[in-house]
Amino acid sequence: MNERYNFAEIEKKWQIYWEDNDSFKTVEDPDKEKYYVLEMFPYPSGKLHMGHVRNYSIGDVIARQKHMAGYNVLHPMGWDAFGLPAENAAIKNGVEPSLWTLSNIEEMKTQLKTMGFSYDWDREIASCKPDYYKWMQWLFIQFFNNGLAYKKENPVNWCSSCKTVLANEQVVDGACERCKTPVGKKKLSQWYFKITDYAEELLESLNTLDGWPNKVKIMQRNWIGKSVGADVNFDIYNTDKNISVFTTRPDTLFGVTSMVFAPEHPLVEELVTGTEYEATVMEYVKKAQILSDVERSTTDREKTGVFTGHYCVNPMTGKNVPIYVSDYVLMDYGTGAVMGVPAHDQRDFEFATKFRLDIIPVVDTDNPEIDVNNLKEAFDAEGTMINSGKFNGMNNKETIEEIIKDIEEKGIGKRSVNYRLRDWLISRQRYWGAPIPMIYCEDCGWVPEEEENLPVMLPKDVEFTGKGESPLVTSKTFVKAKCPKCGKQGNREIDTMDTFLDSSWYFLRFCDPQNSEKAFDKEKTDYWMNVDQYIGGVEHAILHLLYSRFFQAALCDMGLVSTKEPFTNLLTQGMVIKDGKKMSKSIGNVVSPEKIINKYGSDTARLFILFAAPPEKELDWLDAGVEGSYRFLNRVYRLVYELTDKVKAAPDSYKPVTSSDKEILCILHNAIKKVTDDTSGRFQFNTAISAIMELVNGIYKYKEIENANEGIIKDCIENLIVILSPFTPHICEEMWQHIGHDSSVYNMAWPEYDKDALIKDTVEIVVQVNGKVKEKLNMASDLNKDEFEKTAMESESIKALVEGLNIVKIITVPGKLINIVVK
């Protein structure tokens, strides 16, 4: 160890040491309690950014601390390697996507290794490799065989820039989540995963996820969007047809004064064909289809619509109500038609006002400011039923239940639940993804490829036309295939899978990454699953985290895994920002991890990123703050260097004598306690580090006093290195070796703090008068309540303060404070 802190040399040395000694290799060990730490695996863009550094530094502290605390820790890393950038690079530069991706992986892996993360690299996986996507395809077939994958034609989200369809979850504010291009509609036949079958389960089971941030659970709840109500049948007057509508407000049935169909509703054309209304209605329908989702779904847009010439019968009143078509009604929610209750629904109110339809109130209120017979806007609060026959006078909330019973008895409707969640569209018209292992046969329909023929390899002889059809169609070898059922010539599916499928089960493959017989061995997943601590950005709150939960639940039902939920605890780390803005090339405020590592070393980078903010919050990158972390590591290094001889010569046991001895030991054990608590469960690395800083400051002071005990110095220095090591492992290994150890500090047992050391002989007692701090007195900590009060009351300054006043009450918190209430 040099006199000066040479981070470059030290970091290199220990990275080689860990690699040569297989320090982070993990195998199943039934005798040891396991702990699975997982950070969301990266897309191999080629460059590590600060968000990665933050994500993986957090995970590494947890993994290292848990290892030292005696757990058998699984801490793997891999690559979410399929996806658009590789293919776009191929179109632009003519590089083969696989080569581009694999070289990026190499580059990023080197960068990750310079950070000193404790990954078991033997478990590395890359989703673009045939040994991974083979099992992706196998899993697809399991979903298909269990009725959870199907193909249907539907208007789908289409990104004209990415030239592919998108799942609902990938459309943000009406635009493509990746490239921000406004999303259009296209009618295509596509593969879907039946995530809606699991809507209720995914919703219910959120309640069991105590280790998840509330925010994420609420976002998922909203996304699933459960509504409880009833389906009600309306007969269409003068026809043999009827229409069912979903409503959450069966109590307002008597107030229905119109029926409104979505423009796409199949009955619309049927009803108007051959009538005088055909021309105007069909023109409206055509116009609506051109509108983009964004245009159509703005709430402040004026309502539009056309009358169809037909009426349907309000089943409660028997009265005819007109049927309209309007684009505020969505085809893919409920039944694609809604009953119009203008008095109690704002949208219906606007529609009725515009088309001069009847507004019949059926819920009244005591509120004197609202006259339900002369409404300025819809009244949607609680109230008393009116104009509703036998239900008049009841509370409307209670009426909901009564009316559902009533319509069920009459056979005109039934209780019903609707979800906003839609099935997951998983086809992509792109090359760089796992081929969907399905073959279309004219006789047998869609048939899965046989297991022994997996993987269905991505062909190399393709043209990247960028035209919006899967490039696989251009392969001369790929498309034609024999039907696995009847042997007749068929065609392979040419679309590839959404890459979110790859990431929906990678945590299972990490348990058994090299298995060539199965996707994963159940015994192994039974040992390692669930992921005890999952860490990643909150931007995946709905997408990846919902899909993975769906996969796990479905695989559990298929008997492939044993638990319904994959991630026991979730930590969503905040963004790294600079100057108040997200780091981005266009703003020019990007700080590259590489530069920081070269200038200060990765230990400094890790320390700063963990110290500057609690993990869930945004982290403001401050160059001066990095300097500070670097300064601290130098300070620790100098301290250890200076005290090494004393530490080596010191006896193993000692007896604290002086108050300084007790004070420094109190600081030491407080630091051990704080770091233990803050790295397991609470995850407040910033305060853990500040406790270590206090310890360092304490040792600096203690070593200067005349009769400093060398045994205590040794105890402090050794524990300091051990508890700092999860944060800054390289420098700690170096110091650990220097003070005379020949094994890695990573293999040291995590220290336990001594409760007794935290108890002080004397404590500072706060004396308040009427709740205001007036005096601080030192007292023996073992005084009882009466003695506390007595000591306080006898103090000169307190006597002076309360003199001549009437003492009403004295409140005492032993060991902390005394509050004297006077008048």
Added chain:
RNA sequence: GCCGGAGUGGCGGAAUUGGCAGACGCACAGGACUUAAAAUCCUGCGAUCCUUACAGAUCGUACCGGUUCGAUCCCGGUCUCCGGCACCA
């Protein structure tokens, strides 16, 4: 519009169960060491008032109010910012 979350010094943040507001760090200022600088070490650092000084007083956790001996923390209301959803019947 609906649903969440947050608001504390010049800055990042701390206060874990209702009990000393501002730990730890950054920035800044003064000093020591040095021919000098860097590095390092020491001291100060919420506001206002008062005092020659030592010290002291009052206010202060977005704003208004409440509960309590005592509120950054609990309750009611207001404002601002951030995030999610949004014509979902």
